[in-house]
Amino acid sequence: MIEDSYTIMRIFAGSWGAVFLFVSFVAVVIFTFRPGSRRVHEDTANIPFRHDDKPAAPRAATKEGRK
Numbered sequence: 001m002i003e004d005s006y007t008i009m010r011i012f013a014g015s016w017g018a019v020f021l022f023v024s025f026v027a028v029v030i031f032t033f034r035p036g037s038r039r040v041h042e043d044t045a046n047i048p049f050r051h052d053d054k055p056a057a058p059r060a061a062t063k064e065g066r067k
Helices: 002-032 037-045
Strands: none
Touching: none
């Protein structure tokens, strides 16, 4: 019984699993390159540079901060 379920799952993963992964990949690529996503990606890419005009606030001096 266990060998039969293993064989069924192996066949399913080999055929429909590959189809599922391919369709998922295509969906992610289409979602990434959809019209209008350039602004979102540029905004996300610039997150580290948003507050470059002023230095970061100093950390509070605590025992953990001194280590």
